[in-house]
Amino acid sequence: MNRIEMPSQRSPIDRLTIWLLGSRLAVPDAIASQLMNGLFASIPIFLGGILNITLVAAVAAMRHPSAAFLGWLSLEILFGAIRLGVLVHGRRAIRSGRTPPRLLAALLSCAWAGSVGFGAFLCLTSSDWVLAAIACLSAAAMVCGICLRNFGTPRLAAIMVLLALLPCAAAGLMTTEPIMPIISLQLPVFFLTIFSASFSLHRMMVSRMTALNDLERSESLNRTILQASPDYTLILDAADMVVFYNQPMTVEADQHALIGRSWLSVLPEEDQTIGRQALEDAKAGRSANLATHHFDASGQKRWTDVIVKQISDGSGRLIVVARDITHQKKSEEQAIWMAQHDALTGLPNRAVLQDRLDAMLDGADHAMTGALLIIDVDNFKSINDMFGHDAGDALLCAFADHLRAAVGADDLVARTGGDEFALILATGSEAEVERTAERIFDRLREPFSHGGRLIDCGASIGASFIPRDGKLRSEIMKAADIALYAAKAGGRTQLRVFEAAMMVEVERHQAMIASARYALQHETVMPHYQPKMSLRTAQAAGFEALLRWRDRDGALQGPGLIMAAFDDPVLSAPLSERMLEKILDDVEHWVRADIPFGHVAINVTAGDFRRGGIVETIPGRLDARAIPPACIQIEVTETVFLSQSADDVKDALRRLSGHGIRIALDDFGTGYASLSHLNQFPVNLLKIDRSFVARIGSDPDAEAISATVINLGHCLGMEVVAEGVETAEQERHLVAMGCDTGQGFLYSRAMPMEEVAPFLTTSRASLPRTGTA
Structure with missing residues (x-):
């Protein structure tokens, strides 16, 4: 803000300029600069003053050609020429953005005003009253011109008026004409009047310029806000016609395209009803809001959130502000899509x-309107473990493509989680369900290729019908899940349609899971030990640890009632862990008590060979308890050799064998293992399955198979154990075949740990025998 105060750091010339051309009013620097530049404005007044006083000086020199009047004329011509040159130079400087010579122009103006006063003094003291009258009139005109032209610099105007009129007042007192002193008395009043008018005019003009400046700044700010705003802004008149429109990032010509149109016509037809309601709400004084859309110049759909309000100026006009929410809308659509896919x-x-x-x-009656198919990828976890999760992901994507291709346009394909998918078929025909399943199986027969390797992929399918198999969604899904369970239990890669009888099997499965969970939670899982008797020495060669558990009534149960838990990934590992820990506790006790128990055989499954499973921890646990490795045997079935992780099983068995632990192949002859597996895996013992032993003496084929297994084992340097020996006759045949070891009810049922030591001390002669090797 410009004030009369002069900062001390400015030069004397600057301080003089600011004082001479400033005022007592506080104005913005921009306005102060405009007021000072008034010295170079008002050319007509400037030229009129120069020409008028020069003409008066010329008349005076013609009437009185004295040196004084000729000098005055010369002075006026010189000042006029110099001031005109300074004026032209200053205007050029302003146009080019430079500061004009303000102090020079002000000093020249003061000198010129002094010359006017000097000339008037000469005319009044010349006793030529005609010339004096002309001079007085010209001086008065000059004073008026000074006030009008220099209203922006009132101090300069006052000084110029004093320089022009004070000589007149002095001349009035010096003449002999009696009336002239009256002029001298009137001039101070004229001075005050002129000064008051000059300063009043200055205040008025400064106030107007300040208001205009504020208005321009406000308009500039509003224009900047509108241009920077991401919103569309419209003003509607009382007839809802667009009278103003601003669109961000749009040229002015395009903005005029909507002016004069009805706002409702801008909206899409489906939104005009809510748009009309928004106008009515706004005219009633309520704020109205709606979401609508339009298509931009490129044809893309743009969404906007619109607010309509009444302008509170009594004109009935409305303001419409619309913000582009296309990105938000797309994000919402993407979020909805992601929430549903x-x-x-x-x-x-x-x-x-x-x-x-x-x-x-909701819309179903008694007629079947559709079918739900639950589809599970067979052995997906094994594929993931063997080929990696990237292969598993690629397999799921390919599987999804196969399902899409196998169904119609009205059918739904969904992924419900993990390796499980679901189909909803718009058919109530079981034949159509079977055809759809067959199309899926056909597509899955072609191996899936990933990373240069072919991966076989199968699927099990369970189906239920809507609404035959339930009135509620949960019932329909449960029925399909039960059918899927039946398909898996029946050998996988097949379709099973829900039947009421399937509930029995599911309930049995769930009962097994619940019983296993109860046994684990209440720590009723324990090992019992069945002796393995040497058929040559009639002495106990060792024991096999068999799982037993107590139910809620405290009754001792075998593993058959919790068999489903061994295939459950959540329960199988804890069951194996609990059995191993208790077996090692018992073995450690027998070792320290020097009880000649021989060894304990522990059954393990394919799941126990998983990374982090119990198998890889056995050597470390034996070392920690100081249990000799020969005290433990590991029994595996042929299905372990055929699992997806067969290589891992082979490596684990070799580590166990290298640690001194013997490996037994259980249920030999009932699986699909080839004889080459006996060389590939470190097997030390073969166990003849009880199904063959039970038919010895009554079935020649069973006897032939048993004899062949015994001979094969001996040829490979393996010990042979016969399971399920229940009669003396079976024992005599086995002895005659050269079998090494027998195990079964003939010798003893599985017994708890406390009965092992008494059993070992019991006389072998008490056991039924019909012959020895």
Whole structure:
């Protein structure tokens, strides 16, 4: 802000300029600069003053050609020429953005005003009253011109008026004419009047310029806000016609395209009803809001959130502000899509499946309107473990493509989680369900290729019908799950349609899981030990640890009632861990008590060979308890050799064998292992399955198979153990065949740990025998 105060750091010339051309009013620097530049404005007044006073001086020199009047004329011509040159130079400087010579122009103006006063003094003292009258009139005109032209610099105007009129007042007192002193008395009043008018005019003009400056700044700010705003802004008149429109990032010509149009006509037809309601709400004084869309110049759909309000100026006009929410809308659509679809395969998810089922059940009558198929990828975990998760993901995507290709346009394909998918078929025909399943199986027969390797992929399918198999969504899904369980239990890679009888098997399975969970939680799982008797010495060669558990009534049960738990990934590992820990506790006790128990055989499954499973921990546990490795045997079935992780099984068995632990192949002859597996895996013992032993003496084929297994084992340097020996006759045949060891009820049932030591001390003669090797 410019004030009369002069900062001390400015030069004397600057301080003089600011004082001479400033005022007592506080004005913005921009306005102060405009006021000072008024010295170079008002050319007509400037030229009129120069020409007028020069003409008066010329008249005076003609009437009185004295040196004084000729000098005055010369002075006026010189000042006029110099001031005109300074004026032209200053205007050029202003146009080019430079500071004009303000102090020079001000000093020249003061000198010129002094010359006017000097000339008037000469005219009044010349006793030429005609010339004096002309001079007085010209001086008065000059004073008026000075006030009008220099209203922006009132101090300069006051000084110039004093320089022009004070000589007149002095001349009035010096003349002999009696009336002239009256002029001298009137001039101070004229001075005050002129000064008051000059300063009043200055205040008025400064106030106006300040208001205009504020208005321009406000308009500039509003224009900047509108241009920077991401919103569309419209003003509607009382007839809802667009009278103002601003669109961000749009040229002014395009903005005028909407002016004069009805706002409702701008909206899409489907939104005009809510747009009309928004106008009515706004005119009633309420704020109205709606979401609508339009298409931009490139044809892309743009969404906007619109607010309509009444302008509170009594004009009835409305302001419409619309913000582009296309990005937000797309984000919402993407979020909705992601909430309803699987990120990996792009298929609808369980939520969409459930909504479709609910909709079908709501409109269903007694007639079948659709079918639900639950599809599970067979052995997916093994594929993941063997080939990696990237292969598993690629397999799921390919599987999803196969399902899409196998169904119709009205059918739904969804991924419900993990390796499980679901189909909703718009058919109530069981034949059509079977045809769809067959198309899926046909596509899956072609191996899936990943990383240059072919991967076989199968699927099990369970189906239920809507609404035959349930009135609720949960019932339909449960029925399909039960059918899927039946398909898996029946050998996988097949379709099973839900039947009421399947519930029995599921309930039995769930009962097994519940019993196993109860046994683990209440720590009722324990090993019992069945002796393995040497058929040559009639002495106990060792024992096999068999799982026993107590139910809620405290009754001792075998593993058959919790068999499903061994295939459950959550329960199988804890069961194996609990058995191993208790077996090692018992073995450690017998070793320290020097009880000649021989060895304990421990049954392990394919799951126990998983990384982090119990098998890889056995050597470390034996070392920690100081148990000799010969005290432990590991029994595996042929299915372990055929598992997806056969290489890992082979490596684990070799580590166990290298540690001194013997390996037994259980149930030999009932699986699908080839004889080459006996060389590939470090097997020390063969166990003849009880199904063959039970038919010895009554079935020649069973006897031939048993004899062949015994001979094969001896040829390979392996010990042979016969399971399920229950009669003396079976024992005599086995002895005659050269079998090494027998195990079964003939010798003893499985016994708890406390009965092992008494059993070992019992006389062998008490056992039924019909012959020895």
